[in-house]
Each structure stands twice: as C-alpha cells, then as structure tokens.
Amino acid sequence: xxxxxxxxxxxxxxxxxxxxxxxxxxxxxxxxxxxxxxxxxxxxxxxxxxxxxxxxxxxxxxxxxxxxxxxxxxxxxxxxxxxxxxxxxxxxxxxxxxxxxxxxxxxxxxxxxxxxxxxxxxxxxxxxxxxxxxxxxxxxxxxxxxxxxxxxxxxxxxxxxxxxxxxxxxxxxxxxxxxxxxxxxxxxxxxxxxxxxxxxxxxxxxxxxxxxxxxxxxxxxxxxxxxxxxxxxxxxxxxxxxxxxxxxxxxxxxxxxxxxxxxxxxxxxxxxxxxxxxxxxxxxxxxxxxxxxxxxxxxxxxxxxxxxxxxxxxxxxxxxxxxxxxxxxxxxxxxxxxxxxxxxxxxxxxxxxxxxxxxxxxxxxxxxxxxxxxxxxxxxxxxxxxxxxxxxxxxxxxxxxxxxxxxxxxxxxxxxxxxxxxxxxxxxxxxxxxxxxxxxxxxxxxxxxxxxxxxxxxxxxxxxxxxxxxxxxxxxxxxxxxxxxxxxxxxxxxxxxxxxxxxxxxxxxxxxxxxxxxxxxxxxxxxxxxxxxxxxxxxxxxxxxxxxxxxxxxxxxxxxxxxxxxxxxxxxxxxxxxxxxxxxxxxxxxxxxxxxxxxxxxxxxxxxxxxxxxxxxxxxxxxxxxxxxxxxxxxxxxxxxxxxxxxxxxxxxxxxxxxxxxxxxxxxxxxxxx
Ligand SMILES: Nc1ncnc2c1ncn2[C@@H]1O[C@H](COP(=O)(O)OP(=O)(O)OP(=O)(O)O)[C@@H](O)[C@H]1O
Numbered sequence: 001x002x003x004x005x006x007x008x009x010x011x012x013x014x015x016x017x018x019x020x021x022x023x024x025x026x027x028x029x030x031x032x033x034x035x036x037x038x039x040x041x042x043x044x045x046x047x048x049x050x051x052x053x054x055x056x057x058x059x060x061x062x063x064x065x066x067x068x069x070x071x072x073x074x075x076x077x078x079x080x081x082x083x084x085x086x087x088x089x090x091x092x093x094x095x096x097x098x099x100x101x102x103x104x105x106x107x108x109x110x111x112x113x114x115x116x117x118x119x120x121x122x123x124x125x126x127x128x129x130x131x132x133x134x135x136x137x138x139x140x141x142x143x144x145x146x147x148x149x150x151x152x153x154x155x156x157x158x159x160x161x162x163x164x165x166x167x168x169x170x171x172x173x174x175x176x177x178x179x180x181x182x183x184x185x186x187x188x189x190x191x192x193x194x195x196x197x198x199x200x201x202x203x204x205x206x207x208x209x210x211x212x213x214x215x216x217x218x219x220x221x222x223x224x225x226x227x228x229x230x231x232x233x234x235x236x237x238x239x240x241x242x243x244x245x246x247x248x249x250x251x252x253x254x255x256x257x258x259x260x261x262x263x264x265x266x267x268x269x270x271x272x273x274x275x276x277x278x279x280x281x282x283x284x285x286x287x288x289x290x291x292x293x294x295x296x297x298x299x300x301x302x303x304x305x306x307x308x309x310x311x312x313x314x315x316x317x318x319x320x321x322x323x324x325x326x327x328x329x330x331x332x333x334x335x336x337x338x339x340x341x342x343x344x345x346x347x348x349x350x351x352x353x354x355x356x357x358x359x360x361x362x363x364x365x366x367x368x369x370x371x372x373x374x375x376x377x378x379x380x381x382x383x384x385x386x387x388x389x390x391x392x393x394x395x396x397x398x399x400x401x402x403x404x405x406x407x408x409x410x411x412x413x414x415x416x417x418x419x420x421x422x423x424x425x426x427x428x429x430x431x432x433x434x435x436x437x438x439x440x441x442x443x444x445x446x447x448x449x450x451x452x453x454x455x456x457x458x459x460x461x462x463x464x465x466x467x468x469x470x471x472x473x474x475x476x477x478x479x480x481x482x483x484x485x486x487x488x489x490x491x492x493x494x495x496x497x498x499x500x501x502x503x504x505x506x507x508x509x510x511x512x513x514x515x516x517x518x519x520x521x522x523x524x525x526x527x528x529x530x531x532x533x534x535x536x537x538x539x540x541x542x543x544x545x546x547x548x549x550x551x552x553x554x555x556x557x558x559x560x561x562x563x564x565x566x567x568x569x570x571x572x573x574x575x576x577x578x579x580x581x582x583x584x585x586x587x588x589x590x591x592x593x594x595x596x597x598x599x600x601x602x603x604x605x606x607x608x609x610x611x612x613x614x615x616x617x618x619x620x621x622x623x624x625x626x627x628x629x630x631x632x633x634x635x636x637x638x639x640x641x642x643x644x645x646x647x648x649x650x651x652x653x654x655x656x657x658x659x660x661x662x663x664x665x666x667x668x669x670x671x672x673x674x
Contacts, residue, residue: 001530003168004031011160013153021148032617033161034169035188036154037209037628038141041149041202044114044130045138049086053118059130059138060093061112067613068105076368080105084124095126103128106197121659124492139196158194167192170660173212177644184208194326210629214638216664218627218645221423221567223665226653228424234399234402237302237378239267243330247297250326251290258432259287264297265428270302270379276404281413282430283333283599285437288408289539290431294322297404300332300359307361309368311383313338314504314533317514320362320541320545327360337363337372340510377403410564411557412599417607419642439597440567442575444551444590453576454495454548457599463524465571466543468560469529488549489529496527534565535606541569551577551593552586559589560599565566584610607632 009019029397047058069081080095082105098641117123141196171186192205282288296306324334335358356375380403471488502525504516519525546566567571567573581587
C-alpha cells in the first residue's frame with residue numbers, strides 16, 4: 001500500500017504543473033490515479049458501412065486509396081481529406097483541424113478510423129485514427145478530465161502507473177467475500193476498467209469496482225460508529241425521569257407508543273458517557289418536536305445547557321413561542337438566537353448564554369457561529385438538517401465538549417439509502433401517527449380548473465377553515481418567485497374580499513414574518529399566500545387546506561412536506577395540487593401524491609422516478625459522492641456490502657486480521673468521508 005501512496009510525480013512526465021492539474025481532479029497519489037475511473041467508453045467496433053446508421057459513431061477499416069489532401073481554410077482551420085477503400089467502395093473521410101494526420105495517411109496503409117457516419121453522402125467525419133489490429137472490438141475509456149488535461153495524457157499516465165505499480169496493488173476486500181460474490185481482484189478491476197478488451201470485461205470490472213466502493217464506504221461508517229461507541233469523552237447526564245413525566249403532563253395528549261419508545265432510547269443515550277449520535281426520523285406531523293423537547297428538558301434537569309437548531313427563522317420563532325412557556329413552568333429560561341437580532345441584542349444574549357443564564361437556546365445556524373460560547377452544553381438537537389454531511393455533524397459535536405447530538409428529520413429516506421447518509425448514526429423511528437389523525441385528501445387539478453378550487457376554498461372558509469396557498473415558482477431568480485406570490489396574493493384578495501389574506505415570503509423582514517405567522521396562528525388571517533418558507537415544521541393545527549400552485553415544480557418529498565402543514569388537527573384536511581404537468585414523470589408524481597399519504601412509500605417512488613440526486617433537491621450538500629456506484633441504482637448491492645462491512649467490524653473491530661483494510665482506513669481519515 002505504502003508504495004501506492006507515493007505522489008504522482010514519481011511517474012515520468014509529471015512536473016509541478018501537471019501535478020497541480022491532477023490534484024484538481026483529486027488525483028494526488030498513484031493510488032488515486034489507478035482508481036480514477038472512466039465515465040464511459042467509446043465503443044470502437046469495426047463496422048461495415050452497409051450496416052451503419054446515419055450520424056452513428058463507428059469505426060471503419062480499410063486501405064488508404066490515394067494520397068491525403070490538406071486544405072487550409074484560414075486561421076487555424078484545416079481539412080484533411082482522404083479516401084478509404086473498403087471492399088470495393090471508396091469512402092471519403094474528412095478530418096477537421098488535425099493537419100498532422102496527413103503524414104500518417106500513407107497510400108496503401110491499412111487503417112481503422114473512428115468517426116461519425118453520414119449515410120446520405122456515404123462519407124465519414126473522422127475523429128481519430130486507430131491502428132488497425134486483428135481484433136474487431138475495442139473500447140476506449142473516456143475520463144472526466146476538466147479543461148486542462150487531455151484524455152491522451154491521462155491515459156498514458158494510467159498506463160505507466162499500471163506497468164510500474166500493478167504488482168503493489170493489494171486486494172482490500174477479504175478473499176472470502178470476493179469468492180462469495182464473484183468479484184474480481186483489485187488488479188483485475190484496474191486493468192479491466194481502464195483497458196477492457198471486451199464489453200463483458202468492462203462490465204465485470206465495473207460491477208466489482210462498485211461493490212468494492214460501497215463496501216469500503218460502509219466499512220468506514222461502521223468503523224466510525226465503533227470508535228464513537230468506545231468514546232468515553234461525552235457526558236453522563238443524570239436524568240430525573242419523574243420530572244420528565246411532569247413536563248409531559250403539560251401536553252393535552254398522551255405520547256404515542258412510538259414517541260415513548262424513541263424518547264426512552266434517547267434518554268438512555270443521555271445517561272451514558274458515550275456521546276449520543278442519533279437520528280430521530282418520523283413522518284411529517286408524527287410528533288418529533290415533542291420528543292425532542294422532552295429530551296432537552298431532561299438534559300437541563302441534569303444540569304446542562306441545551307440547544308435546538310432549526311433551518312428557518314419562522315420555525316425558530318414558532319418553537320420558541322411554543323416551548324419557552326412550557327420550560328418556564330419549571331423555572332428554565334429559554335433564549336432565541338437568530339441572525340435578525342440587532343448587534344446589541346445579540347451581544348447581550350451571547351453574554352447570557354456564555355454565563356449559563358439561559359438553559360435552553362433555540363435558533364438558526366447562527367447558533368454555531370464562532371462567537372457563540374456555551375456553558376456546559378449537554379444536548380444539541382438539530383431539526384430538518386439532512387443537509388449536513390458526516391463531517392459537518394462531527395464538527396458540530398466538537399463545539400462545546402462532545403455534547404450529545406440528536407438529529408431530527410421528516411425526510412422519509414428509504415432504509416437502505418439512509419445507510420449512506422446516516423450510516424454512522426443510531427436510528428430511532430417514530431413509525432406511528434398520533435391517534436385521530438386523518439388522511440389528507442389530495443386532489444390534482446389543471447390550472448384551467450382553478451375556478452373549482454376557488455369554490456372549494458370558499459366553502460371551506462365558510463366552515464372556519466384556514467388555508468395555505470403556496471405559490472412559489474421554484475426558480476433561481478428570487479424576483480420571479482416574488483412576482484408569482486404577489487400576483488396570486490392580489491388575485492385572491494380580489495376574489496375573497498370578505499376574508500383576510502396574508503402574504504409571507506423570504507424577503508420580508510424577520511419581525512414582519514413573525515407577525516404574519518402569529519396572525520395566522522391566532523386566526524387573524526384566513527388565507528396565507530406563501531413561498532416555501534413554510535415548507536418545514538410550520539405547525540398551525542387549525543389550518544386544513546393546502547393549495548399548491550405549479551405543483552409540478554416541486555419534488556415529491558417537498559410536496560409531502562407541504563401537505564404535512566395540514567392535517568395536524570382534528571379537522572378533515574385537503575391538499576390541492578394545481579398543475580399542468582409537462583411530462584409523464586411529472587404526471588406520475590402528481591398521481592402518486594393523490595394515492596398515498598405515506599411518506600416512505602412516496603420516497604421510494606420518488607427515487608424510482610428521479611434517482612438519488614434529485615431526491616434531496618439541489619441545495620443539499622454533504623451527500624457522499626461515489627466514484628462509480630450509485631446508491632439508488634445499486635441499492636441491493638449497497639445493502640449486501642453494508643451488512644458484510646458491519647459483520648466484519650463486529651467480529652474484528654480493530655481489523656487485526658485485515659492489515660490492508662486497517663491501513664486503508666487510516667489513509668481515509670474522517671476529513672474526507674463526505
Ligand atoms: N401523541 C400526540 N397526540 C396528539 N397530538 C400530538 C401528539 N404528539 C404531537 N402532537 C401534536 O401534533 C402536531 C405535530 O407534532 P410535532 O410538531 O411534534 O410534529 P413533527 O414530527 O415535529 O412534525 P413536522 O415534521 O411536520 O415538523 C403538533 O401540533 C403536536 O402538538
């Protein structure tokens with residue numbers, strides 16, 4: 001292994017400049033280069049012109065029939081034209097801007113030329129010359145290279161690395177595993193992926209490489225989990241269960257079985273010195289916040305400070321207003337910390353947080369800025385932050401002496417995919433909704449039928465319902481988004497003159513947003529026109545109708561989140577998707593929404609329809625980047641690889657039997673886990 005960790009500049013021809021270019025692609029060592037895999041192959045199969053389709057890329061083999069002609073077109077533009085004799089036909093071949101080829105095109109020479117076939121002219125636009133060989137099949141690997149590196153140079157380097165270093169390549173996967181799943185050795189993977197002789201060879205190498213990647217990734221997560229388990233640097237919190245029960249008595253409902261079970265798991269974690277690292281997953285409205293609040297309460301009773309971080313100011317406000325009075329009954333003080341505080345307010349609050357005057361701090365990302373210092377931080381709760389990657393989670397934990405960490409998410413991630421995102425965490429799932437919850441009846445209508453929607457809204461309003469209308473276009477331009485909500489807002493004001501219509505969007509000042517939300521909570525507003533600022537967490541149990549305009553612009557999990565804003569109280573609730581789907585996939589998604597309320601089923605469908613990249617949306621960072629495997633398409637493989645990695649680590653946590661793997665894990669430090 002050591003030999004492979006040498007820098008690429010051990011190879012001939014790699015000077016400082018090329019070394020820099022390679023490092024931009026993440027290629028620093030020989031190991032990186034050997035495992036830098038192509039994105040696709042050019043299929044260089046020799047074809048008979050009779051079988052070729054128009055505009056198809058193919059290889060023709062023949063004999064040069066006459067001297068090549070070089071034409072200069074001005075500037076650097078040139079043409080090289082040559083005639084290739086194939087059987088009894090001569091095919092004209094034109095190369096653009098490769099004047100040096102003329103020399104290679106000697107009359108009488110047998111050559112294979114890769115290019116694009118023009119069926120009407122029966123001619124070829126040449127792309128490159130391939131030396132004629134007896135084999136009729138060849139695949140050329142095409143790598144992602146960026147602007148500053150040519151395929152040719154990269155291929156040459158890989159070839160050199162293989163010649164010099166292949167003997168030093170060890171198999172990282174245990175041989176029993178390779179036998180069980182018919183996986184190739186590492187050396188065969190490398191050769192087969194970079195220079196396959198046949199498609200079958202390339203496919204076999206890819207399959208093995210995918211498994212290898214998923215297994216090694218899983219192994220890193222499992223090893224991290226074990227090392228966290230042995231970590232005794234956390235704080236053991238002495239929980240007072242009776243107090244926790246008293247706290248819960250304040251709610252006018254009983255916890256569901258699932259809430260009780262997950263709370264118990266969390267409280268157990270708080271009491272051991274190992275820092276907790278737990279994900280609390282539950283569908284929209286399943287009651288995660290209550291569980292988290294009880295855990296925070298418990299941590300404070302044990303003498304610690306605790307923080308709750310949420311993604312938006314609106315949500316921070318909402319939690320603050322709901323939770324602070326509940327904590328206050330037990331003489332616990334709560335601070336709200338968001339970026340909209342004035343400098344003076346912020347300074348005062350920070351000072352009070354530092355001295356421990358506040359037991360509980362609720363806020364947005366501002367909670368983890370450098371200037372915030374805590375006093376005896378015991379528990380950090382983060383809501384809806386599936387946007388964080390493994391490394392960011394580790395960094396958060398390091399703030400304030402290894403506090404316990406509880407992540408909450410309503411994103412219903414299918415279990416196998418959850419492994420890739422949260423594989424190093426323990427999982428608690430609230431898989432039960434509070435009793436009396438009704439299914440949100442979901443309908444889809446075309447925009448031409450909006451009149452029907454208006455009638456329906458009018459009827460619901462007569463019955464004292466409150467309505468959300470989400471009118472944001474998901475667009476990179478905030479201006480368009482704003483114009484769209486404003487137009488709808490004005491229209492609804494005209495259509496419902498008797499009702500109070502409110503407007504909420506991200507560009508309003510924080511206190512204005514807060515005022516509008518409070519008015520909606522208190523039913524001073526009947527219809528709230530909003531952008532997706534209300535997407536996560538907003539809890540107004542009296543709201544029972546959600547209208548989503550341009551619903552085709554949202555992902556399924558986002559629509560499900562939006563729908564989750566209603567159906568939180570006892571009223572029968574409705575979700576109306578107004579949309580003119582532009583294609584089959586969009587249509588499918590709308591239909592699925594009308595068919596199920598189950599977030600997990602939706603997520604699975606969404607993955608099938610769109611793949612993992614889109615599932616979490618554009619702004620998601622911290623997702624593991626795989627070189628060759630796709631956790632969605634290869635989900636079965638991921639499942640097996642993860643289980644195998646788990647068993648391996650369970651039976652041999654120090655990897656004493658697998659020194660190569662041990663070395664590999666040391667090389668892949670936590671810093672590049674994402
Ligand atoms: N066991 C329960 N019985 C009845 N109502 C409950 C129960 N638990 C929570 N609730 C109520 O259900 C609503 C949703 O709860 P909460 O906000 O905790 O859910 P959540 O899982 O955080 O939702 P979201 O992911 O949508 O933000 C709240 O109004 C809450 O008071």
